[in-house]
Amino acid sequence: MDAFEYVAPRTLDEAYAAMSNGKTTALLAGGTDVIVQLRENRRHADQVLDVKHIPELMALKITADGGLSIGAAVPCAVIYENAEIAAKFPAVIDSASLIGGIQIQGRASLGGNVCNASPAADSIPSLIAQDTRLVIGSKSGTRELPIEEFFAGPGKNNLQPGELLIQLKIPAPKPRSGAFFNRFIPRNEMDIAVVNAGARIQLADDGETIADAKVAIGAVAPTPLVVPAAAQALIGKPANEETFAAAGEASAAAATPIADMRGSVAQRKHLAKVLTVRALRGALERAKENS
Amino acid sequence: MTTVERPDYKIIGTSPIRPDGAEKVTGAARYAADFKPAGLLYGAILRSPHAHARVIKIDTSEAAKMPGVMAVATHTDLPAAADKVEAIGESAVNLKELSSNILAHDKVLYHGHAVAAVAARSHFEAEAAARAIKVEYELLPPVLDVRDAMREDAPLLDENRHTKVMGGQTSDKPSNIASHNRFEDGDVEKALAESDHVVDREYRTRMVHQGYIEPHSSTAMWNSDDTIQIYTSTQGAFGVRSLTSQVLAVPLSSIRVTPLEIGGGFGGKTVIYLDPVAAVLSRKTGKPVKISMNRTDVFEATGPTSGSYIHIKLGIKDGKIHAVDATMAYEAGAFPGSPVGAGAMTMLSPYDVPNFRLNAYDVVVNKPKVAAYRAPGAPAAAFAIEQAIDEACKALKLDVLNFRDSNSSREGVKMVNGVAHPRIGAEETVQAALASDHWKSPIEGPNRGRGVASGFWFNAGMQSSVIAGVNPDGTVNLIEGSTDIGGTRASLAMQLAETLQIPFEDVRPVVADTDSIPHNDVTGGSRVTFATGLATYEAGMNIRKQMAERAAKLWNCSEDDVDYIDGELHCKKDSTKTLTFKEMAAQQARTGGPITGSASLVARGAGGAFATHIVDVEVDPETGKVEILRYTAVQDVGTAIHRAYVEGQIQGGVVQGIGWALNEEYFYDEEGHLRNSSFLDYRMPTTLDVPYIETIVVEVPNPGHPYGVRGVGEVPIVPPLAAIANAIEDATGHRFTELPISPRRVVEELNQLS
Structure with missing residues (x-):
C-alpha cells in the first residue's frame, strides 16, 4: 500500500x-x-x-410517494434495522442482511456494493428487479439512470470522472407485487455468491395471472444481468411452478458464466435456473401478502 | 465408558480454567507479530509468480535504493547447506532442500516460492522495495497432479532426483517419485481371488491447509557478538534453533529462540520459513528485523498437507477383511517428504487384516512443500479404506458398525509395519458407537443419510524436559519447553498438581526459551500431555522424595518412615508429626534451600488412539449443498486429563475434517497459480456450518503412562472425510470418491451436468 x-x-x-x-x-x-x-x-x-460526512449520502427515507431513497453511503445495518423499510421493501433487506458478516454490515453500504460493480454483488439483482434508479452527481449537476445501465464489466461502472453516486431510488411497490432475492453460497456465511437471483412479480386483479415481472441474475456474466426472456415467460401466465420453471430455463439460457474456483459453467447455469425459481416463489408469496 | 476402575483422582478428569486463559481472552497475551523491540525493521519477501522456472538473474539494485530500505537478501546470503536429513519430531527435512525452500536457489518450484527479501524502516516501504526487485525467469512446464508427476515423460522438478526404494537402492532414471515403499504380508493375489466380494476403487484428495488463524511471524536480532535471538510463532523452539543454526551454519548455542504465544499450528509450525531470513537481514543491518506473513503467503508458501491418489482392492471373505491391495501416491510438494508412509501404516490399523500389500509413493509436484497436518497422512488413507469397507458392507448387506466390531484390531494384532499393538481401545470405541444414542436414533426423511468411519493415529513420545521449583508459599513453578498449542499448560499443571496432591491453581506453568530449559522436541504427535506429562510426573515424584528426606531429618526418623498422603507428610511412627506441602515449602530455607524437581527423558510407550465417528447429513439435490445434521465422535483417550480440552480437541479435529470433506482444496489453474489463497475462497467451515459435535470419551488407560494418558489431538481428524462421504452415499445413492465433496461436485453428479 x-x-x-x-x-x-x-x-x-x-x-x-x-x-x-x-x-x-x-x-x-x-x-x-x-x-x-x-x-x-x-x-x-x-x-x-x-463520503460519509455528506448529508445527502447518509440520508435514508421513505418518500411521500411511497418510494425508498437510500443515500449511497448508508450502512446495510441501518437499512435492515429500520422496521418500516423491512416491512415495505423486504427484498432490499434480503440483500442488505447478507452482504458480509455483521461487523461488515455496520460499515458496508448498498451504494458501495453497486459502485464496486462485482458481477456477484448481492445487492444488485435485487435492486434491478425493483427498478432502482441511481442519482449521480457532479459539478455540472445530477443525472439519473436505471441501475442496470450502470455496469461496464467486472469491477467497472459507468461513473464519469468527477461523478459521484449520491442516492438509490426504489419506486413504491405496486399493489399485489412482491420482490425476493436469494443466492447460493457453499458455506452458510462469509462467502461470495456462486450465483444469485432477484425477482419481482405483480399479480393481476385475478390474483393468479402475472401482470408484470422482472428477473435479474448475478455471477453468471461480466455484469449482473437482466433476463427479459424470463419476464416474457412470466407475464400473462399463471403464477405456478410450470411458469416459474420456464422463467428458470430462460435464466439458465441467458447465463454466460466463467469457470473459476467458485464454480463451474454447468453448475452456474443450473443454479441460475434453481435460484430464479426460488426467487419467484419468494416473490409470489410476498405478492400475495401484499394483496 | 472406562475399562478399568478409575483411580481416585482429585484433579485429573476435571476442567479447570487454563492458566493462560485471562491473558488470551483480554488480548494481553503476546504473539509473535506483537513483539516490537526498539529499532525494529520490517522485512518483506518477494515470491515467485511462477510454479516452475529457472532463476536466471535477480537484480536488487533498484530495490536497494528505495526509500527506507536498509538491506536486501537472496539465497547467496545463505551458506551452502549440507545435503543431509534432520529429524524434526514426526517428520524429517533435508537441510539443502530446506535452505532452497527458504530462499530459492537456481529454480523456483511453486507459485509463492520465496526468492528475495528486503528490510526497511516500515512494512510498506519493505513491500514496495520487494516489488522493485527484478527477477529474470526461464519458464518451465509445471507438474501439478500426483499421477501426472509419476509419468515417465513428466517434466522433472530436479534432474538429479532418483527414486529411493526400500533397502537403500535408487532408480537408474531420474524421477519425480522420491521414494517407493512397500508393506506386505500374506498372499494378496490368492486372498483376493478367494474373496466373496471385492471392492476395486480409486480415491483422490486435494492439497489442504491447516488453516491456523495466526500467520507465521518471526523477529530476529543478530547481535554484534554473533549471538542471535529469535522471537517466533512455533510448535518447537528447539527445532527452530537447530534448523536455523544449520541453515545459517552457526553454532547451535549461539541462537536463543523464544517461543511466543501461538495462534494455531496443527503441525504447520514445526518447520521454518522466516527465521533465517530475518536473521540474515538483521546481520546486514545491525537491527532487529521482523517478517510476518499475510494470509496469501501462508497459503502459497507454508506447508499444507498432500493431495493424494489411492487405489484400493478390498476383499471380504466370510464377513472378514481378507485382503487389501493398495497403491498410494501422495504429493510431497516441491521437495520430498509427504506423509504417505504414515498413511500406509495407519490405514489398516483399526482392523485385523491377514493379507495386504501397500505400495506407497512419495511424489514431488510444483506446489508448496507439505508439512505435518494433524495425523499427517492418515485422513486420506481412511477416506479410501473406510469408504471401501462401507461399499463392501452395503453390497454384502452387513451392518457397518458390527462389521467394524468383528474385524477390529486389538492387543497383539500386528500393524503393517510388523509392530504388535499393545493394549488399545479399538473395539471399545466401535462398541461405544454401537451403544450410542445417535446410532440408536433412526435417520429419516428424504435426502438424508448416515455414515460411519473409524480411524487410528500412532501418537508420539520423544524427548521432554521440565523443571519444577517449589516457592516458599507452597506454590510450584513448572518450567517447560513444550510450546502450548492445545492447552498443555493446563494438562501438565494438572498432572503435577495430581502428583503432588496440591490444588491446580498452586501450579504456575511457564513456557521457557531455549536457553532456559533443556531440550524438548516439538509440540506435535499429540505427545505433550503424554511425554512432557511423564516428565512432569517424574519431577513431581522427585519433589515428594526430597520433601520426605527433609521431613525425615526434621523428625529424626528414617526416610522410609515418611509417608506422602493427600499432599501431607506424615511420620509413620508418630502420628503427631505432620507437615503439609505448604508448611514444608515454608521450611525450605532452613532445611537445605530451594526444592527443585526436574526430569528429562525420552518417552516410550505412547499409546495409539482410535476413533469411530457417526454423522448424519442432508443433501439439497438442487444445489448440491450438504448440511451436517448431527455428528458424534467416539474416541479412546486413555485417561482424559482436562476433560473439556479433550472434548475440544475432538470437536476441533472433526470441524477441520468437515471442511476437508466438503469444501477445502488448493485450487490451481493450469499454469500452477494458486487461485484461492484467502479465507474467502479457501472455504473452512464457519460456526454456522457445523452442528454441536457430540463426544463420547472412552477411557482405556495407556499402560505406558502413570495416569494412562494417550494423545488425543490428532485421531479425531482421521474418520470425518470417509464418514461424511459414506453418509452422502447413504443420502443420495451416489458415492463420491474425490474430495472435496463440494456443492459443485454434488450438483453436477446428481443432475448429470456435464
Whole structure:
C-alpha cells in the first residue's frame, strides 16, 4: 500500500472540488472493498475521499410517494434495522442482511456494493428487479439512470470522472407485487455468491395471472444481468411452478458464466435456473401478502 | 465408558480454567507479530509468480535504493547447506532442500516460492522495495497432479532426483517419485481371488491447509557478538534453533529462540520459513528485523498437507477383511517428504487384516512443500479404506458398525509395519458407537443419510524436559519447553498438581526459551500431555522424595518412615508429626534451600488412539449443498486429563475434517497459480456450518503412562472425510470418491451436468 491523502468533505460541492484537483481519487463509503484493494495493491490512489460526512449520502427515507431513497453511503445495518423499510421493501433487506458478516454490515453500504460493480454483488439483482434508479452527481449537476445501465464489466461502472453516486431510488411497490432475492453460497456465511437471483412479480386483479415481472441474475456474466426472456415467460401466465420453471430455463439460457474456483459453467447455469425459481416463489408469496 | 476402575483422582478428569486463559481472552497475551523491540525493521519477501522456472538473474539494485530500505537478501546470503536429513519430531527435512525452500536457489518450484527479501524502516516501504526487485525467469512446464508427476515423460522438478526404494537402492532414471515403499504380508493375489466380494476403487484428495488463524511471524536480532535471538510463532523452539543454526551454519548455542504465544499450528509450525531470513537481514543491518506473513503467503508458501491418489482392492471373505491391495501416491510438494508412509501404516490399523500389500509413493509436484497436518497422512488413507469397507458392507448387506466390531484390531494384532499393538481401545470405541444414542436414533426423511468411519493415529513420545521449583508459599513453578498449542499448560499443571496432591491453581506453568530449559522436541504427535506429562510426573515424584528426606531429618526418623498422603507428610511412627506441602515449602530455607524437581527423558510407550465417528447429513439435490445434521465422535483417550480440552480437541479435529470433506482444496489453474489463497475462497467451515459435535470419551488407560494418558489431538481428524462421504452415499445413492465433496461436485453428479 502506498501513502495517500485522506479528505472528508462535508458537502457535495466540497466533494466535487476535491475530485477535480487532478489527483487519483478512491471514494470511501464503508471502505470494506476499497481498503482491502488499497492494502493489497490492487488499486492505487493519491487521495481517499470519505463520503460519509455528506448529508445527502447518509440520508435514508421513505418518500411521500411511497418510494425508498437510500443515500449511497448508508450502512446495510441501518437499512435492515429500520422496521418500516423491512416491512415495505423486504427484498432490499434480503440483500442488505447478507452482504458480509455483521461487523461488515455496520460499515458496508448498498451504494458501495453497486459502485464496486462485482458481477456477484448481492445487492444488485435485487435492486434491478425493483427498478432502482441511481442519482449521480457532479459539478455540472445530477443525472439519473436505471441501475442496470450502470455496469461496464467486472469491477467497472459507468461513473464519469468527477461523478459521484449520491442516492438509490426504489419506486413504491405496486399493489399485489412482491420482490425476493436469494443466492447460493457453499458455506452458510462469509462467502461470495456462486450465483444469485432477484425477482419481482405483480399479480393481476385475478390474483393468479402475472401482470408484470422482472428477473435479474448475478455471477453468471461480466455484469449482473437482466433476463427479459424470463419476464416474457412470466407475464400473462399463471403464477405456478410450470411458469416459474420456464422463467428458470430462460435464466439458465441467458447465463454466460466463467469457470473459476467458485464454480463451474454447468453448475452456474443450473443454479441460475434453481435460484430464479426460488426467487419467484419468494416473490409470489410476498405478492400475495401484499394483496 | 472406562475399562478399568478409575483411580481416585482429585484433579485429573476435571476442567479447570487454563492458566493462560485471562491473558488470551483480554488480548494481553503476546504473539509473535506483537513483539516490537526498539529499532525494529520490517522485512518483506518477494515470491515467485511462477510454479516452475529457472532463476536466471535477480537484480536488487533498484530495490536497494528505495526509500527506507536498509538491506536486501537472496539465497547467496545463505551458506551452502549440507545435503543431509534432520529429524524434526514426526517428520524429517533435508537441510539443502530446506535452505532452497527458504530462499530459492537456481529454480523456483511453486507459485509463492520465496526468492528475495528486503528490510526497511516500515512494512510498506519493505513491500514496495520487494516489488522493485527484478527477477529474470526461464519458464518451465509445471507438474501439478500426483499421477501426472509419476509419468515417465513428466517434466522433472530436479534432474538429479532418483527414486529411493526400500533397502537403500535408487532408480537408474531420474524421477519425480522420491521414494517407493512397500508393506506386505500374506498372499494378496490368492486372498483376493478367494474373496466373496471385492471392492476395486480409486480415491483422490486435494492439497489442504491447516488453516491456523495466526500467520507465521518471526523477529530476529543478530547481535554484534554473533549471538542471535529469535522471537517466533512455533510448535518447537528447539527445532527452530537447530534448523536455523544449520541453515545459517552457526553454532547451535549461539541462537536463543523464544517461543511466543501461538495462534494455531496443527503441525504447520514445526518447520521454518522466516527465521533465517530475518536473521540474515538483521546481520546486514545491525537491527532487529521482523517478517510476518499475510494470509496469501501462508497459503502459497507454508506447508499444507498432500493431495493424494489411492487405489484400493478390498476383499471380504466370510464377513472378514481378507485382503487389501493398495497403491498410494501422495504429493510431497516441491521437495520430498509427504506423509504417505504414515498413511500406509495407519490405514489398516483399526482392523485385523491377514493379507495386504501397500505400495506407497512419495511424489514431488510444483506446489508448496507439505508439512505435518494433524495425523499427517492418515485422513486420506481412511477416506479410501473406510469408504471401501462401507461399499463392501452395503453390497454384502452387513451392518457397518458390527462389521467394524468383528474385524477390529486389538492387543497383539500386528500393524503393517510388523509392530504388535499393545493394549488399545479399538473395539471399545466401535462398541461405544454401537451403544450410542445417535446410532440408536433412526435417520429419516428424504435426502438424508448416515455414515460411519473409524480411524487410528500412532501418537508420539520423544524427548521432554521440565523443571519444577517449589516457592516458599507452597506454590510450584513448572518450567517447560513444550510450546502450548492445545492447552498443555493446563494438562501438565494438572498432572503435577495430581502428583503432588496440591490444588491446580498452586501450579504456575511457564513456557521457557531455549536457553532456559533443556531440550524438548516439538509440540506435535499429540505427545505433550503424554511425554512432557511423564516428565512432569517424574519431577513431581522427585519433589515428594526430597520433601520426605527433609521431613525425615526434621523428625529424626528414617526416610522410609515418611509417608506422602493427600499432599501431607506424615511420620509413620508418630502420628503427631505432620507437615503439609505448604508448611514444608515454608521450611525450605532452613532445611537445605530451594526444592527443585526436574526430569528429562525420552518417552516410550505412547499409546495409539482410535476413533469411530457417526454423522448424519442432508443433501439439497438442487444445489448440491450438504448440511451436517448431527455428528458424534467416539474416541479412546486413555485417561482424559482436562476433560473439556479433550472434548475440544475432538470437536476441533472433526470441524477441520468437515471442511476437508466438503469444501477445502488448493485450487490451481493450469499454469500452477494458486487461485484461492484467502479465507474467502479457501472455504473452512464457519460456526454456522457445523452442528454441536457430540463426544463420547472412552477411557482405556495407556499402560505406558502413570495416569494412562494417550494423545488425543490428532485421531479425531482421521474418520470425518470417509464418514461424511459414506453418509452422502447413504443420502443420495451416489458415492463420491474425490474430495472435496463440494456443492459443485454434488450438483453436477446428481443432475448429470456435464
